[in-house]
Amino acid sequence: MxxxxxxxxxxxxxxxxxxxxxxxxxxxxxxxxxxxxxxxxxxxxxxxxPTITEEITGKIKKFILNEKINRTYLLRQLIGAYISGYNSIILSSKKRISSDVGIIVRYFTQIAIGQEVIEETNNSIVIKDLLKPTEMPFNVTIKRMHLIVKSMHEDTMQSMESKNKKIVEEIMIRDSDVDRLHWLIARQQNIILQDITFAEKMNISLTMTYTYFLISRIIERMGDHVVRIAKNISKILDVRLNKEIKQKIQISSNLAFEIFNKSIGSFFKKDIISANKNIESVQRLENLCEEINTMASEYNGSIAISIGYIAESIRRIGEYAEDISETAINYIISIKDKS
Missing domain, CATH: 2.10.260 (Pemi-like Protein 1; Chain: D)
Structure with a gap:
């Protein structure tokens, strides 16, 4: 142009x-x-x-299927089209679409928010997005992700006392919810980048849109580490652990999520001082994790490895919380320059 x-x-x-x-x-x-x-x-x-009427045009992504269907590859393509911002996805084949494709499509509509099959024949399937981007504000989604990951952490720590191995399955389901919400934010960001009018409708700047996406991605990764902690805790529930190491795991994990909670609060309150304090507190967490690793050496084989993984994931959660505080500081400074 x-x-x-x-x-x-x-x-x-x-x-x-x-x-x-x-x-x-x-x-x-x-x-x-x-x-x-x-x-x-x-x-x-x-x-x-040239017109005062609002004209909504939908992006359509078409996939031509062949006889050899890789289910994992097809699912990745559907998720990619969803995140890219396509309003409709059409799957077509010269021959009858196999039941495997139908299974993948149904699974996709379950894990991607707002996606529904609106038309299906022997040779084609049409998936349409029924959720308007403006119906799910970014801040509401981020707060929801925060609460889900926080509850995942609380239940994981309680499982150390309750000896509940089934908690891992429940936490993995909730982690899938976090993934779905992250995909939604990624999708909304791409839609706004392609059509700036959506930012106006959602009353959000491009800078804030990108900031929400960064925080969403960080929270999604934190959820993955909570799952990793839960899996490794389930492996050592039948082991008689030293009381001190159990306390260290509880204290360090609680500290990591205290930093996480305060980092989210700093972002929404636009509090630079609080964000800086959060960053400074990460060093204490790293020291605690080092102590856990040292104590893990008292145990043999797989037990020591599991404890090491737990300590590593707790440390990573704290560092991701630090990233949120740094992102908050960058955003607060950018909006102050514009005011």
């Missing part, structure tokens, strides 16, 4: 006027006294539209 530079003129002493490109006017058949829509954008620009 070629940028044209046009000078602003003043008429009547108070009205600012700029002429429209003649080629553009002719191509859209604009006549004298026709209404033109002007939209202010979050980045400070103004968009000019």
């Amino acid at each position: 070629i940028m044209e530079i046009r000078r602003v003129q003043v008429t009547g002493g108070s009205s600012f006027v700029i002429t429209l490109p003649k080629e553009w006017v002719i191509s859209h058949k604009i006549k004298k006294n026709d209404p033109i829509a002007l939209s202010k954008k979050p980045d400070g620009t103004i968009s000019i539209s």
Whole structure:
């Protein structure tokens, strides 16, 4: 697209006027006294539209299926199309679509928010997004992700006392919910990047959109580490652990999530001082994890390895919480510069 530079003129002493490109006017058949829509954008620009009616166009992604279907590969493609912001996904085949494809499609609609099969024949399946991007605000999704991961952590730590090995399965289900919400934020961000009007409708800037995506990705990774902790705790539940090492695991894990909770709070409250304190507290967590690793050497083989994995994941959760505080600081500084 070629940028044209046009000078602003003043008429009547108070009205600012700029002429429209003649080629553009002719191509859209604009006549004298026709209404033109002007939209202010979050980045400070103004968009000019030849019509005042809102026209919604959907992006469509088509997949042509062959006889040899790799179920994992197909699922990845569907998730990729979803995150990329496609409104409709069409699967078609010259021959009858196999039951394997149907299973993958059904699974996809369960794990991707807002996706539903609206049409199905022997040779094609049409999946459509029924959720408007504006119906799920970014801040609500982030808060939901935070609460889910927090509850995952609490139940994992309680399992050390209750000896409940089944908790791992429950935590993995909740981790899948965290993944779904992260995909939704990634999808919304891509939709906004492709059509800036959605940012206006959601009353959000591009900077904040990107910040929410970064925090979402961090929380998703923290959820993965909680799952890793839960799996390794289940492996040592039948082992008589030293009381001190159990206490160290509890203390360090609680500290990691205290930093996480405060980091989320710092972001939403736009509190730079609190965010800096969170970052400084990570060193204490790392020292605790080192102590756990040292104590793990008293145990043999797989037990020591499991304890080491637990300590490593606790440390990583604290470092990810530190990343959230750093992201919060970067965002707060950027909006202060604009104010």
